[in-house]
Amino acid sequence: MRHLSASPREPRGRSRSDTVLVMDSELSIQVSLSADPVPPERLTEILADPGFGLHFSDHMFLAEWTPDRGWHDARVTPYAPLSLDPATAVLHYAQEIFEGMKAYRHRDGSVWTFRPEENAARMVRSSQRMALPVLPEAAFVASVDALVRTDERWVPEPTGEKSLYLRPFMFASEKFLGVRPAKHVTYLVIASPAGAYFAKGLRPVSIWLSEEYSRAGVGGTGAAKTGGNYASSLLPHREAIENGCDQVAFLDTVERRWVEELGGMNLYYVYDDGTIVTPALSGSILQGITRASILELAGKLGHQVEERQVAVEEWRDGVGSGRITEVFACGTAAVVTPVGTLKWRGGEVSSGEDAGPVTRQIREALVDIQYGRAEDTFGWMHKVL
Numbered sequence: 001m002r003h004l005s006a007s008p009r010e011p012r013g014r015s016r017s018d019t020v021l022v023m024d025s026e027l028s029i030q031v032s033l034s035a036d037p038v039p040p041e042r043l044t045e046i047l048a049d050p051g052f053g054l055h056f057s058d059h060m061f062l063a064e065w066t067p068d069r070g071w072h073d074a075r076v077t078p079y080a081p082l083s084l085d086p087a088t089a090v091l092h093y094a095q096e097i098f099e100g101m102k103a104y105r106h107r108d109g110s111v112w113t114f115r116p117e118e119n120a121a122r123m124v125r126s127s128q129r130m131a132l133p134v135l136p137e138a139a140f141v142a143s144v145d146a147l148v149r150t151d152e153r154w155v156p157e158p159t160g161e162k163s164l165y166l167r168p169f170m171f172a173s174e175k176f177l178g179v180r181p182a183k184h185v186t187y188l189v190i191a192s193p194a195g196a197y198f199a200k201g202l203r204p205v206s207i208w209l210s211e212e213y214s215r216a217g218v219g220g221t222g223a224a225k226t227g228g229n230y231a232s233s234l235l236p237h238r239e240a241i242e243n244g245c246d247q248v249a250f251l252d253t254v255e256r257r258w259v260e261e262l263g264g265m266n267l268y269y270v271y272d273d274g275t276i277v278t279p280a281l282s283g284s285i286l287q288g289i290t291r292a293s294i295l296e297l298a299g300k301l302g303h304q305v306e307e308r309q310v311a312v313e314e315w316r317d318g319v320g321s322g323r324i325t326e327v328f329a330c331g332t333a334a335v336v337t338p339v340g341t342l343k344w345r346g347g348e349v350s351s352g353e354d355a356g357p358v359t360r361q362i363r364e365a366l367v368d369i370q371y372g373r374a375e376d377t378f379g380w381m382h383k384v385l
């Protein structure tokens with residue numbers, strides 16, 4: 001395997017082989033169990049207060065792709081560092097994509113994921129934009145299921161809305177400095193127990209309006225979930241923190257007028273007549289799965305729902321005049337988070353110190369489905385265990 005440049009340390013421990021039917025062919029997943037899992041007492045401590053993205057489960061999923069062999073060597077191995085050659089393509093040209101999703105434990109002990117086929121479909125779209133190989137949707141779902149089944153003890157009890165955050169990702173692992181799509185690609189899934197993404201809980205977050213920097217432009221990679229979009233958001237994010245804000249809002253790059261999204265979340269506005277509006281997908285906004293689910297859910301809850309362009313003046317003036325009564329952000333990590341203040345160079349408006357009633361209603365309806373406390377009339381939940 002000449003191109004293989006990403007490899008974990010040799011697994012130690014017991015092995016078994018699971019075969020999963022993917023489309024018409026079989027994907028064989030070799031499972032090597034860790035000989036050194038986190039001890040139960042330490043795991044209890046971690047799950048009591050996991051934070052976000054700090055702790056990682058005992059195992060990870062890996063598979064590799066080459067043009068001649070396609071996807072191969074699918075395996076669950078003990079979680080371990082990767083060994084990468086300094087010339088590995090992703091380190092230079094950022095050919096990389098990722099997903100974010102969660103596994104939820106229900107009160108009866110069963111474990112579920114939320115619309116995993118939507119994450120799989122988005123990863124296919126991201127891979128097409130980033131010239132990476134397509135991972136079949138069934139293989140994506142099977143990879144996530146295999147890791148969650150192996151690390152089931154890492155899925156927290158449902159108290160305090162904890163979950164196991166799952167991070168599937170794919171990168172150019174070929175050792176080559178020429179600029180072209182890589183001929184060796186590695187796909188992994190890692191898992192991290194998660195509490196609230198924002199330490200403040202349901203308290204509204206404050207938003208800094210980035211007027212100088214953009215996240216993504218027309219014809220760029222904004223609709224793909226690729227690391228570079230996040231890298232470019234970090235300087236404006238730092239500017240937000242320096243200005244006392246938690247997150248950044250980005251505008252379109254042509255007119256610098258239309259609200260797009262936050263660095264890692266989509267946006268929603270609630271109007272005084274009960275209408276709920278989210279910025280229309282412009283080609284440079286990430287097509288959030290939470291955003292899409294809220295469009296359906298809010299409609300079912302009796303709200304008039306609109307996807308349309310929202311000008312930044314409409315946000316400022318609407319909050320000022322009371323026409324916009326609530327603003328919230330949404331995403332897998334952040335779930336539904338109220339937005340309080342919008343701040344820019346020279347001014348600010350505030351839409352409240354607390355989560356508004358519509359934000360609370362939508363948040364509750366969504367998490368009730370995710371945690372199995374409400375009937376899943378949409379067929380969104382996927383049973384893993």
Ligand code: PLP
Binds near residue numbers: 331
């Ligand atoms: N927008 C960006 C830039 C994101 O990173 C995310 C998070 O995944 C979202 C929106 C929300 O997407 P989803 O609801 O699928 O998590």
Ligand code: COI
Binds near residue numbers: 101263264
């Ligand atoms: C997610 O919500 O899953 C994301 O990927 C966003 C990231 C900011 C944690």
